Amino acid sequence: MNYFKDESARMGKNVAIGYNCFIGKNAVIGDGCDIGCGVIVHDDTQIGSNVRIDDNTVLGKTPMRAANTAVTREQQLPPLEIDDDCIIGTSVVIYRGARIGKKVLVADLSSVRENVEIGDYTIVGRGVTIENLCKIGSYCKLETNVYITAYSLIEDRVFVAPCVATSNDNFIGRTEERFKHFKGVTIRKGGRVGVGAVILPGKEIGEDALIAAGALLTGDAKPRVIFAGVPAKPFREVPPEQLLENQNW
Numbered sequence: 001m002n003y004f005k006d007e008s009a010r011m012g013k014n015v016a017i018g019y020n021c022f023i024g025k026n027a028v029i030g031d032g033c034d035i036g037c038g039v040i041v042h043d044d045t046q047i048g049s050n051v052r053i054d055d056n057t058v059l060g061k062t063p064m065r066a067a068n069t070a071v072t073r074e075q076q077l078p079p080l081e082i083d084d085d086c087i088i089g090t091s092v093v094i095y096r097g098a099r100i101g102k103k104v105l106v107a108d109l110s111s112v113r114e115n116v117e118i119g120d121y122t123i124v125g126r127g128v129t130i131e132n133l134c135k136i137g138s139y140c141k142l143e144t145n146v147y148i149t150a151y152s153l154i155e156d157r158v159f160v161a162p163c164v165a166t167s168n169d170n171f172i173g174r175t176e177e178r179f180k181h182f183k184g185v186t187i188r189k190g191g192r193v194g195v196g197a198v199i200l201p202g203k204e205i206g207e208d209a210l211i212a213a214g215a216l217l218t219g220d221a222k223p224r225v226i227f228a229g230v231p232a233k234p235f236r237e238v239p240p241e242q243l244l245e246n247q248n249w
Contacts (some may be wrong), residue, residue: 009041012049024060030084042096044079051082054090054108061095063114063132077114089126101138119156134184139249149201152184157244160187161195161213168201188223190244197232208243 003021005011011023012030018037023029027041030049035041039053042060053059060080077097082088086100089108094100097114104118107126112118116130119138127145130136134148137156142148146160149168154160166185171178183202187193191205194213205211206223215232224243228235240246 006043018055027060036090042080044096046079046081048082048084048086048102050084051086051088053088054092056090057088057092057094059088059094061093063095063097083120095132107144113150125162137189149184151182153186155187155189155191157190157249158187159192161193161197163196164193164199165197166199170201191221208238210238210242 002019003017005023006025008025009023009027014031015029015033017035020037021035021039023041024043026043027045029047030051032050033047034052036053036055038056040058045060065074080094080096080098082100083102085103087105089106089110091108092106092110094106094112095114098112098116100118101120101122103121106112106124109126110124110128112130113132115133118124118136121138122136122140123142125143125146128142130148131150133150134152136154137158139156140154140158142160144162146162147165149166151168152166168182168184169178170181185199186204188205188207190208193199193205193211194215196213197211197215197217199217203217203220205221208224209221210226211217211221211232212226212228212235215228216230217227218231221227224238226235226238227233
């Protein structure tokens with residue numbers, strides 16, 4: 001055998017495992033999984049059936065806690081759960097305490113922290129980071145190099161274009177007052193954010209609202225309205241043919 005599997009780990013039928021993999025205590029791997037080379041499956045991790053996991057990916061990692069961290073805390077985390085038919089790319093890191101729905105794609109070099117839930121059929125693009133304590137809905141698209149800050153909520157059918165940045169600390173790391181006000185962003189169902197936009201802490205993007213490319217959102221965005229500029233202002237209503245209700249999904 002060209003990999004290590006703890007004797008307590010359970011593996012289904014027709015599982016392919018590459019060289020130099022590690023499968024920890026009480027891990028479960030479902031039927032028909034295809035696991036590349038150098039993959040680490042930490043203790044207790046639960047992987048469904050027909051999941052593809054590419055080379056050098058780490059699943060079920062325990063969080064690190066720096067001495068002066070603001071949001072990472074000591075806690076007992078449940079195992080990482082990955083549902084059926086997912087694709088996990090190369091050099092992805094998914095932490096213990098995350099839950100990944102069915103038929104989710106997590107592309108190469110992405111990172112998903114603890115206490116994160118990702119709904120079914122969502123795409124997490126290359127190099128995306130989802131920090132801790134976030135909930136991502138179903139049928140979302142987070143494109144290349146998107147950064148989702150801690151304490152954020154993204155509802156179903158949300159589209160976030162490449163290089164969008166979000167934040168959760170209006171005090172930018174100074175004063176004790178900041179600990180009372182940490183808040184991520186909220187993007188309601190069908191919200192869209194254009195390439196390179198920046199969303200400030202605690203801001204809410206309403207249902208079917210659109211934040212234009214390069215915009216800086218400093219206030220809440222009303223539903224079905226396009227916001228553009230620095231700072232972002234209402235530009236016009238979202239065209240009817242672009243509304244989620246008119247997409248025949």
